[in-house]
Amino acid sequence: MNRVAITGIGVISALGQNTRAMSTALKSGKSAIGPLTVIPTGELLVKIGAEVSDFDPLAHFDQKRLALLDRCAQFALVAAREAILASGLNFHGELGARSAAIVGSGVGGMSTLDDNFRRLYAEGAKRFHPITIPKMMISAAVSHITMENGIKGPAFNVASACASANHAIGIAYQMVRAGTVNVAVAGGTESVFTLGTLKAWEAMRILAFDTCRPFSRGRMGLVLGECAGMFVLENFEHANARGAEIFGEIAGFGMSSDAGDIVLPSLDGAASAMRACLADCGMAPEAFDHINAHGTGTTMNDVTESRAIRAVFGGHADRLSVSATKSLHGHALGAAGAIELAATLLAMRDGFTPPTANFIERDPDCDLDYVPNVTRNAQINMAMSNSFAFGGLNAVLAVHR
Amino acid sequence: MADVEAVVFEIVAQQAHVEPSALHRTTEISSLNLESLDIVEIIFEIEERFDISLLYNANEASSTGGGSFQTVGEVIDYVAKHVDQPGGRKP
Incomplete structure (x- = not known):
């Protein structure tokens, strides 16, 4: 059994658009929950969330590429880039075939789905953009990670609702540990701030109107957030041999x-x-x-x-x-x-x-x-x-x- | 109020799989085997039927699973309080 090192971390969330920003925000202990601005909230009862504000997709992707990417895939790529850059690995070559990409996402491209369904049902649209399906499919994010990096080993999306990312990282860990692959890029991505998704969440009656207060008296439920987090999981010996910085080890x-x-x-x-x-x-x-x-x-x-x-x-x-x-x-x-x-x-x-x-x-x-x-x-x-x-x-x- | 009572009895009865006649204002929610999601469904049915919006949050639920309601009468009173306001309670 191989030890499994984490040699790269990448994030984008309401706490910041990279690990340095996130660590600072995390340490400050200030909640990033606030009024939703990425969608109109007039028809919503719950008007708060933890959104990635000031996200400029064009700072990360050119126009042509962006047309292929739902917000959740954009987040996944931004986080994967930071993690892979931190690891110092390059998958274009032999390592690509010995590497996996496994992403957890509960629902996938909801913005794309919501936008298109609104156009169809409410605005009388006659046709969809040809890229609609490859943009909304839940596995699009992981596919884009493999395409951008030349990762040619096992690659798939894991969907298990709120456990999706842990399942994805856990399975990636098992594959590196067993020696199936030397490296795995694994994590999760989700972006559900669309009117349709939020109405469905509201209907469950478990969203808090004020904020999220876990374990505290007076807690009134959960507050949704959007984010991606990606990790480079690497065979410990492989990482050690190349003198990689090791952020930690997965122990189980x-x-x-x-x-x-x-x-x-x-x-x-x-x-x-x-x-x-x-x-x-x-x-x-x-x-x-x-x-x-x-x-x-x-x-x-x-x-x-x-x-x-x-x-x-x-x-x-x-x-x-x-x-x-x-x-x-x-x-x-x-x-x-x-x-x-x-x-x-x-x-x-x-x-x-x-x-x-x-x-x-x-x-x-x-x-x-x-x-x-x-x-x-x-x-x-x-x-x-x-x-x-x-x-x-x-x-x-x-x-x- | 009488209308509200009859409709709430009907909706609760359907969710609890009992006859409406088996329900009274004093019937304990906990005696009806209703879980928190059942209460949420009851609130939804009430909103649909009266075309009102209720700011109900299941986290106010007690550990007995009866929402913040102990009895069917409390559900009736809760609805009656909001049903006369067009659109119900708004945040």
């Missing part, structure tokens, strides 16, 4: 399915994914000092997750810092696991523990240390990052320095 990956409810979380399912991750690491619970929680800010998730962490970590649960960075960058759905792993690795590298923002008051049903509101100067050495999706699909990653 665990998955489970609740086989329960289509929306309700399950303590057993969450705990079982964390236990599977621990077993995969071959580590005792005491080796961990931090968890980036799924921490959505819904009543149900936060209680269930807190109890699941306690069930898995026992007494050591009280010594873990449990941060819900969704309070800072919103819930990025299929990309959530990617932006949260990035948050964890950047905090680990830069020597701090990110807070759970917007925390008002302790909820007696959530009894862990959630690092309320204030960033800590505490070094994270080994962390878990949880993703528990609608439909009971759970994926948990573990990383260490």
Whole structure:
């Protein structure tokens, strides 16, 4: 079994359009949730989100290329470029065939779908642009990453709702570990700020009107975010031999399915994914000092997750810092696991523990240390990052320095 | 108000798979085996039927899964309060 190093990180989110900006914003502990501006909100009840504001696609892509790219694919490419540049790898050559690209996205090109359907149903359009299908397909982002970089090994998109990115990174980790490939570019991308998507989310009645307050008393639900996070996962020896900078190592990956409810979380399912991750690491619970929680800010998730962490970590649960960075960058759905792993690795590298923002008051049903509101100067050495999706699909990653 | 009561009974009964006549104002939501998504569906049906918009948030739900409502009567009162306002509550 090969060790798996992370030799590149790339991000674009409401917290910033590269890792340096994100780390600074994360450390400041200031939530990037605010009024939505990328779409008109007149018909919406929920008017807030964590959007990538001031994003100029033409700074990244020429007009001809841009016509092929939904916003979620644009984000994926921007993040992949930063990660690959940081890794110093070039896939055009032999390495391309020994490399994978695996991206998690829950829904894919929603802007393209929404724009075109509106033109058809509301504006009487007679025809669509010929690129509509290749632009909206959920796997477009990963295809563009392979095309731009010459990655010719296994490549596909993973869709498991809010666990998509963790599943994608986890499978990439397993492939590098097993020696199927030497390198994998993996992560997640999501951009759902369209009227149609937001109306559908509103209908679930779990979006907060004010902000996202995970684990806090007075929490009123989740706040959506858009982002991409990408990583270069590399065979440790391969990385070491070329003197690459190593941001951290993936220590393990665990998955489970609740086989329960289509929306309700399950303590057993969450705990079982964390236990599977621990077993995969071959580590005792005491080796961990931090968890980036799924921490959505819904009543149900936060209680269930807190109890699941306690069930898995026992007494050591009280010594873990449990941060819900969704309070800072919103819930990025299929990309959530990617932006949260990035948050964890950047905090680990830069020597701090990110807070759970917007925390008002302790909820007696959530009894862990959630690092309320204030960033800590505490070094994270080994962390878990949880993703528990609608439909009971759970994926948990573990990383260490 | 009587209309609201009859319609709410009908909608709740349908979601709970019971006869409307089995429901009373004092019927406990928790006795109807309704989960939080069922409550959300009930609110949706009510909005559709009365053409109102309710700022209901399932996170106000108690751990019993009954939303912030303990009884069917509380649902009726909640709707009655908003049904006379054209368009219902707006943010």
